[in-house]
Amino acid sequence: MAMLSRLASRSSHLGRTLLLPRSLCCSTGGRHFASSAGDEGPTFTVETSVPFVGHRCEPPSREVETTAKELMGFFRDMSLMRRMEIAADALYKAKLIRGFCHLYDGQEAVAVGMEAAITRKDAIITAYRDHCIFLSRGGNLVETFAELMGRRAGCSNGKGGSMHFYKKEGGFFGGHGIVGAQVPLGCGLAFAQKYLREETVTFAMYGDGAANQGQLFEALNISALWDLPAILICENNHYGMGTAEWRAAKSPAYYKRGDYVPGLKVDGMDAFAVKQACKFAKEHALKNGPIILEMDTYRYHGHSMSDPGSTYRTRDEISNVRQERDPIERVRKLILLHDLVSAAELKDIEKEIRKEVDNAIAEAKESPLPDPSELFTDIFVKGCGTEVYGVERKENKILI
Amino acid sequence: MLGLMRRVSMSGSIPTSMLRQSLQRILPGLAILERGYSTLGKEMTVREALNSALDEEMSADPKVFLMGEEVGEYQGAYKITKGLLEKYGPERVLDTPITEAGFTGIGVGAAYYGLRPVVEFMTFNFSMQAIDHIINSAAKMNYMSAGNISVPIVFRGPNGAAAGVSSQHSQCYGAWYAHVPGLKVLSPYSSEDARGLLKAAIRDPDPVVFLENEILYGQSFPISDEVLDSSFCLPIGKAKIEREGKDVTITAFSKMVGYALQAAEVLSKEGISAEVINLRSLRPLDRAAINASVRKTTRLVTVEEGFPQHGIGAEICASVVEESFEYLDAPVERIAGADVPMPYAANLERLAVPQVDNIVNAVKRACFRSVPVAAAA
Numbered sequence: 200m201a202m203l204s205r206l207a208s209r210s211s212h213l214g215r216t217l218l219l220p221r222s223l224c225c226s227t228g229g230r231h232f233a234s235s236a237g238d239e240g241p242t243f244t245v246e247t248s249v250p251f252v253g254h255r256c257e258p259p260s261r262e263v264e265t266t267a268k269e270l271m272g273f274f275r276d277m278s279l280m281r282r283m284e285i286a287a288d289a290l291y292k293a294k295l296i297r298g299f300c301h302l303y304d305g306q307e308a309v310a311v312g313m314e315a316a317i318t319r320k321d322a323i324i325t326a327y328r329d330h331c332i333f334l335s336r337g338g339n340l341v342e343t344f345a346e347l348m349g350r351r352a353g354c355s356n357g358k359g360g361s362m363h364f365y366k367k368e369g370g371f372f373g374g375h376g377i378v379g380a381q382v383p384l385g386c387g388l389a390f391a392q393k394y395l396r397e398e399t400v401t402f403a404m405y406g407d408g409a410a411n412q413g414q415l416f417e418a419l420n421i422s423a424l425w426d427l428p429a430i431l432i433c434e435n436n437h438y439g440m441g442t443a444e445w446r447a448a449k450s451p452a453y454y455k456r457g458d459y460v461p462g463l464k465v466d467g468m469d470a471f472a473v474k475q476a477c478k479f480a481k482e483h484a485l486k487n488g489p490i491i492l493e494m495d496t497y498r499y500h501g502h503s504m505s506d507p508g509s510t511y512r513t514r515d516e517i518s519n520v521r522q523e524r525d526p527i528e529r530v531r532k533l534i535l536l537h538d539l540v541s542a543a544e545l546k547d548i549e550k551e552i553r554k555e556v557d558n559a560i561a562e563a564k565e566s567p568l569p570d571p572s573e574l575f576t577d578i579f580v581k582g583c584g585t586e587v588y589g590v591e592r593k594e595n596k597i598l599i
Numbered sequence: 600m601l602g603l604m605r606r607v608s609m610s611g612s613i614p615t616s617m618l619r620q621s622l623q624r625i626l627p628g629l630a631i632l633e634r635g636y637s638t639l640g641k642e643m644t645v646r647e648a649l650n651s652a653l654d655e656e657m658s659a660d661p662k663v664f665l666m667g668e669e670v671g672e673y674q675g676a677y678k679i680t681k682g683l684l685e686k687y688g689p690e691r692v693l694d695t696p697i698t699e700a701g702f703t704g705i706g707v708g709a710a711y712y713g714l715r716p717v718v719e720f721m722t723f724n725f726s727m728q729a730i731d732h733i734i735n736s737a738a739k740m741n742y743m744s745a746g747n748i749s750v751p752i753v754f755r756g757p758n759g760a761a762a763g764v765s766s767q768h769s770q771c772y773g774a775w776y777a778h779v780p781g782l783k784v785l786s787p788y789s790s791e792d793a794r795g796l797l798k799a800a801i802r803d804p805d806p807v808v809f810l811e812n813e814i815l816y817g818q819s820f821p822i823s824d825e826v827l828d829s830s831f832c833l834p835i836g837k838a839k840i841e842r843e844g845k846d847v848t849i850t851a852f853s854k855m856v857g858y859a860l861q862a863a864e865v866l867s868k869e870g871i872s873a874e875v876i877n878l879r880s881l882r883p884l885d886r887a888a889i890n891a892s893v894r895k896t897t898r899l900v901t902v903e904e905g906f907p908q909h910g911i912g913a914e915i916c917a918s919v920v921e922e923s924f925e926y927l928d929a930p931v932e933r934i935a936g937a938d939v940p941m942p943y944a945a946n947l948e949r950l951a952v953p954q955v956d957n958i959v960n961a962v963k964r965a966c967f968r969s970v971p972v973a974a975a976a
Contacts, residue, residue, distance in 0.1 A: 297762060297763030297943075297945065298761070298762060298763030298764040298765060298768075298943065299763075299764055299765075299768070349763070349943050349944035349945055349947075350944070355943075357942070357943060357944035357947070358942040358943055358944060358947065359765060359766075359943055360763065360764075360765040360943030362765060362767070363765060363766075363767075363943070375767075376724075376765065376767035376768055377724070377725065377727075377728070377767055378697045378725075379697070379728075408696070408697045409697060411696040411697065411698050411701075412697065412698055413698060413700050413701060414700075414728075439696070439697055440668070440669060440673070440676075440697075441669050441672065441673035442668070442669065442672075442673070442694060442696070446672075446694060447696035447697070448696065510673065511672065511673065568944050568945065568946040568947075569942075569944045569946065569947055571946065571947070571950060573942070573944075573947060574937060574939055574942060574947050574950050574951060575937075575939060578939055578940075587937075587938045587939065588907055588935075588937065588938045589937045589938075589950065590934060590935065590936065590937055590950070590951070590952065590953050590954070590957045591934060591957045591960055591961060592907060592933060592934075592935070593932065593961075593964060594960070594970075595937075
């Protein structure tokens with residue numbers, strides 16, 4: 200009872216969050232959620248930061264059910280993602296990661312919220328800002344860092360790099376370098392799901408930069424005609440490389456751009472809003488075909504490691520978002536508000552995560568570069584007796 | 600002495616640093632002359648060369664305008680269009696959304712009407728999204744309309760492999776575009792090439808595909824006053840003999856010209872004199888220059904970075920076999936990228952693109968000299 204009154208007095212200063220604990224068993228279970236298998240801890244309801252805005256649909260409720268376990272999981276998963284991306288930044292500057300590297304820090308709530316609403320049988324496809332989605336679909340840190348560094352233990356054996364992570368068995372279809380291409384591909388995944396009568400859905404993710412691509416509208420038209428279970432997720436971080444959304448789109452209301460296709464505008468920095476929207480979208484897509492979710496989100500880094508990210512936006516803007524809307528901080532406040540664990544324990548979790556990431560990097564560094572013979576593997580699924588030539592074709596030819 | 604140095608520096612083909620080193624080996628006292636030498640010739644990076652060419656052509660003809668992603672406010676993804684928005688304003692330097700099919704079609708349409716667009720692809724990999732407009736709407740139009748509608752457009756941007764950007768961002772499109780009648784396809788190596796060929800492309804009434812190279816953008820080359828003049832222009836369809844030789848002909852374009860020149864240096868120490876041809880133009884291909892060279896040297900090594908099958912080297916080899924068969928003393932050697940999608944891992948990437956060693960080995964094979972046994976794979 201004493202706990203309830205403490206919670207009640209805190210709620211006013213956080214404004215929006217409602218507390219309706221359904222169970223009071225948290226006093227003993229309150230400190231070990233991550234490890235208690237099957238023990239979800241107390242269930243409660245949180246309110247999303249802002250209401251959803253619907254286009255041609257009734258938006259879902261702002262009240263989102265969650266459990267202590269889920270909330271702690273959000274904190275842990277997002278912190279892991281954040282730490283991984285920051286570590287990747289350092290590895291890139293140390294020249295251990297080469298080429299392109301597009302970081303997701305700031306956008307973590309979209310990845311974790313979506314995952315919380317779906318199963319591994321549902322499919323996700325995204326573009327090149329894919330490290331965290333890969334993690335949420337079951338990828339592990341070692342194969343992530345090893346791939347980034349082009350090593351044998353990488354999820355693509357070192358042959359893909361940052362933009363080309365895949366995990367078909369986890370429902371993750373990549374990992375694509377060409378802006379917009381992943382959207383028709385995602386509609387194709389949805390086509391297959393419907394064809395096979397699987398009652399699963401596909402989330403095809405793209406950014407505000409890709410939102411104007413013609414191929415998106417072509418695929419959306421077909422998906423609507425054929426009632427495909429395709430959910431288009433526009434991660435609107437407001438900048439397509441260096442171009443602000445208002446300079447690229449006549450209508451930056453991306454959730455409405457589907458025209459005849461319903462849409463929902465979601466606070467992408469609020470993992471619970473994302474979860475609720477994705478749950479809503481999955482139900483919708485299975486019954487009524489495609490829907491667009493616009494996630495209002497933000498990337499702290501520039502477009503890629505070659506872009507400082509400060510020539511087209513102010514440092515004030517970036518630090519304001521960090522202060523007001525950071526997805527991890529939001530969840531931290533909720534955890535403390537509900538008194539699930541102490542602030543010190545959250546810091547311990549972060550320290551553990553930091554160590555986990557450091558260990559994974561050390562292990563990934565041990566992995567060697569791919570064997571030279573890998574140059575010629577996986578061109579085709581099966582060999583067909585044809586020659587493949589190396590640079591010096593008279594010296595270097597193999598049969599595959 | 601100074602006259603010799605001036606002539607050598609005007610050749611424009613070898614990076615100044617290499618030239619300086621070579622001269623210092625011949626003339627140890629050169630250090631004293633060094634200060635004098637460095638004021639003899641100017642240097643310019645390929646980036647500066649392209650930027651100045653765009654600037655001058657936009658200044659000369661108000662119908663020339665630029666279009667592409669990040670070409671304006673961002674100053675260009677690779678800074679090629681730096682300063683041009685400030686100078687010419689947003690009506691002539693247009694930042695587009697990330698929609699290649701759309702803006703390329705718009706560019707071609709503007710060219711139909713009589714404007715002279717320069718459309719930038721952030722890399723030519725993205726031109727595949729717009730290739731229907733490049734081929735069907737631009738390349739074929741003058742022919743289909745019997746000359747009624749010409750298409751004075753330039754499509755430009757970096758082409759080929761960069762470093763560690765993996766398979767979807769590393770392809771060379773030289774062979775694809777050079778395959779198409781109605782297109783002109785250019786690929787500069789040096790700063791002189793960049794200036795002269797881009798100016799020629801912008802002034803040309805036909806659609807031109809202009810294949811640059813990201814790695815070359817920062818490379819500096821000596822450049823003469825003639826090249827710096829705003830009227831400077833290079834002819835389209837003419838190759839350049841970068842280095843004269845008598846034992847073997849090496850053809851190359853873009854970055855591979857630099858590699859071929861390095862190979863020629865290595866070979867000269869072994870008594871093989873290689874003639875290096877900088878193609879400059881993939882379509883029209885300077886078959887006359889290539890054949891004249893092979894008739895002189897009797898041996899041919901073609902070098903390109905792109906995939907080998909149906910590539911530039913294949914066409915050059917066919918041309919030489921058709922026109923100069925009796926002159927050949929050895930089978931043609933083709934050096935090209937490996938026949939695989941570009942891998943990301945650093946060691947595999949190195950194996951997938953030609954290195955100077957590969958060119959040296961190919962020349963030696965063509966000269967029936969023994970070649971060290973190749974490492975596995």
